[in-house]
Amino acid sequence: MTLWVPGLLHPQRVAQSEVELTKKITPVLRKLLSKADYHPRLERDFTEQACYLFHQTSVLPRAALSASILVPEAFQQAPDDFWLSVDPVQMIPDRDTLVLIPPSDLAISIVESQQLLQAFNQHFAEDGVELLFGGAEQWFMQIKQSIDLQSTRLTDVAYQSINQAYPRGNAATYWRQLINETQMLFYTHPVNVKRREQGLPEINSIWPWGEGTLQHQNIKQRIHAAIFADSAYLQGLALATGAESKRQVTQAKDWLSQASAGHNLVYLDTLAERIPSLQQNEWLSVVQDFETQWMQPLLAALHAGTIDSLFLDLGANQHFYLNARALKRFWRWNKNLRTLCE
Structure with missing residues (x-):
């Protein structure tokens, strides 16, 4: 034991x-x-x-194994796909950087999470980008082919500046643009308008991490x-x-x-x-x-x-x-x- x-x-x-x-x-x-x-x-x-x-x-890989439990139908249809955790977070301006607050500190309700995820999917539908709902604090993305992306774990960047933590690799530029565009989308969303009125922390960004393909032979x-x-x-x-x-x-x-x-x-x-x-x-x-x-x-x-x-x-x-x-x-x-x- x-x-x-x-x-x-x-x-x-x-x-x-x-x-x-x-x-x-x-x-x-x-x-x-x-x-x-x-x-x-x-x-x-x-x-x-x-x-x-x-x-x-x-x-x-963390995202793939977690997805097998939290989004089982999607995972079972494509267990060999490339999986990412793309979790809702808060970014707080701090001088010349942004500090990431993890979803565990944001008291995100299921309804709020689903509304923001739906807005994301509608906005990026033409790009063929879609998030899957794994829980109020956990979203996933499924990609047919592996991409060159190395992320920073959410646990490592929590409460830290993200300047040196952005994704790296050939796909990094796209993902940085995706993060920035999501911030603009979420800022004006009714979920965050209401949260600001109530004095609650905003859910104003996403963080990709835990990437990988499940190599069954390993x-x-x-x-x-x-x-x-x-x-x-x-x-x-x-x-x-x-x-x-x-x-x-x-x-x-x-x-x-x-x-x-x-x-x-x-x-x-x-x-x-x-x-x-x-x-x-x-x-x-x-x-x-x-x-x-x-x-x-x-x-x-x-x-x-x-x-x-x-x-x-x-x-x-x-x-x-x-x-x-x-x-x-x-x-x-x-x-x-x-x-x-x-």
Whole structure:
């Protein structure tokens, strides 16, 4: 079983509360990590880490896998097409640049999103350009042939100047023009007129990213594995690899009651999304809940032989791997969490 919670044990967080963590909050977590084998954790983005943890030899494109879940009919008709995420965003002027605000901060309703998407499709119909609705915050574009375009991930450009982040490649000039024209189109749209009147942030631009064609020959099949997650990308990864896809679970007991016989990748979507915005006292409470809801049951499952092994990616500078044999390493004393996570 692989348990993935990005950022949970970020070394900076752990260092700030070393005393509290060592004294009372994490005895089982410290025991497990102290007896585990350590593997340095490399810096990877979400898609790179997902594919690494699910034993893929290459990184599968984000837009294509997400589209397979969010716009399944369109994807099934043309799974070999070139896919792009083209998400609605806000651009805020800042001196001689624009700063991008991601859709997650804009409280976009489904109706607003659909109206803007429809306006885009009507405006660019003669160009043969069409957006597909994957959700209030997620749009897609399907292109028959691959194009030379290298984008900047939305997560990397969020809250940043876009001057150095515009698309690159032979198709970059067209896409920059498309972004600029969309800004003019959306500025006068009734959705944004109403938002300005209400003091809400505008939805005044688009951002292309996650591009790529799904190369089926590069996909390692995992028919005896399972992914537990609500992430469209991870659900798409399960679909592409032939693995079982199940909704996210919030406690180990829920996973244990549904676990597949093979490798299980468990991603805690809701918790991972919350962690960056938590105050330190809130984070301590989350870690304590993680101790009781996950670490204690998983330790018991290892002892009982219910699970063979446990691989932990919790946002520390190390990955941790252990099995029942590792639990017998009596010579390994429990270390403090700061030392383990550095």
